[in-house]
Amino acid sequence: MTQSPAPWWKAATGYQIYPRSFCDSNGDGIGDIPGIISKLDHLRDLGIGFIWLSPVYRSPMRDNGYDISDYYDIAHEFGTLDDFDRLVAEARARDIRIVMDLVINHCSSDHPWFKAACATTDCAEHDYFYWREAAPDGGPPDDQRSCFGGPAWVWVEDVGKYYFAMFGHQQPDLNWQNPALRREIYDMMNWWLDRGIGGFRMDVIELIGKDVDARHYYEGPDMHRYIQEMRQETFGSRDVLTVGESGAVTARNALEYSGRDRGELDMMHGFNHIHAAWDPDLGRFGPSRFDLVTHKRILADWQSALADDGWNSLFLSNHDLPRPVSYYGDEGRYRTRSAKMLAVAMYMMKGTPFLFQGEEIGMTNVVYERIDQFRDIETLGQYKDRSAAGVSDADFIAGANLHGRDNARTPMQWDATDAAGFSSGTPWIDVNPNYRDINVADDRQRPDGVFAFYRELIALRKTYATLRDGSFDLIEQDHPDVFAYVRALEGERLFVFANFSDEEVSIKTPAGLYAYAHTVLINTDTPVTVSDTITLAPYQAVVFGMD
Ligand code: TEU
């Protein structure tokens, strides 16, 4: 039997760009595609293999591009199709592929489909959306709430019916049951694939194929059938990366999406490890319940579920999440060290890493003082709901500062000049005032900086087959502060230790480690002596094995 070579995305590291906040080339305060092109050398130096580009399509930007009004064009504030083609080519010249964000569960209410659907019930596009009669009392068909506040059903007077919108009211859900709608989407995907993109990240893919009448929204009855059909009609025959975002997928059913016989996707972005730290009632806006033992168990479950088939994605942050150093590490005294430790713990596992912009220099959460500093549609929608429920402004702002989506969306900190070198104008969202200390220019010139460390890690993932293909086993499962595991491939071993606490900790030395005691592959701090125990300094990470 001949073995096909491992796909390129198994050894590659991804880097997510949130275009609005990355780099502004023309001083209007909004990041853009020419800005991204001007920073490609930074990403080449880091060693990444692909960029996941958050949406750049034409959009009224109520949810910063996750509300598309024209799938065949670029948002005017981000540039033109020519700029986009130039980005693909310039990235390719640096061995970097562009993975597009595919937002197809919903579109913008400004999309011509929705306008046609509202103008007459007689057109093909009317059935591209979910329309339902009012309840007998005139109210919505049911009491489903939308993610961004308020009911999920929205009344349209001219139509005399409600439509369904799981996110913002101006993000109507698309009716995937309609074959013509599916055809429109597949044609659009092929149009982008033909432009030479490197794949798709699929926004809330678990929501396509829902049954709104049965209120079965997540992983609905037709979801897998539609993903399979999509693959056959679009990317099935192309060498691209596909990753589905799903708030619903678990280690138990992950193979249904990425198993080799399924004909679906390469990997998923699952959120079990993220959601475990969220309050069961208040969600992300409640207090964090991060617990390392739970975190390790969830990640280990995913590692073992996908040990021989399917594939993992590895991430701690994205444009919807707070900054990892602030959430899981220490944003003060141990910022640099905890940023490195988090990188080791997460990205030495088996799977494809996805860094989020700024993670490579250990950017932190921002502290806003007034509600008018927030820009995120979810934060502002929840603010309305929570204020109505009696939550004070101060309490709400404290929660939003810890967990809100704007933490990830403050401008990228390039240097210590005004507006962090992001823009020569006034940024669309306030910069984090700590940019004078934390920025790319400063961090990159430090041999012990976060950037230099990430560059090393990313290079290791390309060099060592054990990192790509090796098995994974937790050590010290129940230790509350240490994340430790072994990777193994054909007699080669790699021992990973990460201290998640601000205190020194000692653990018993695992038997197999002695043979590798003198081969230290990575160490973020002072040398670690291997005796009966090994002792780690606060937030220290160390990796033994190979040489
Ligand atoms: O997010 C999907 C999603 O369900 C959550 O992660 C979301 O952030 C929400 O805040 C739950 O609290 C995706 C995108 O990543 C997000 O930016 C979009 O706003 C959303 O879909 C709608 O397209």
Ligand code: CA
């Ligand atoms: Ca701009």
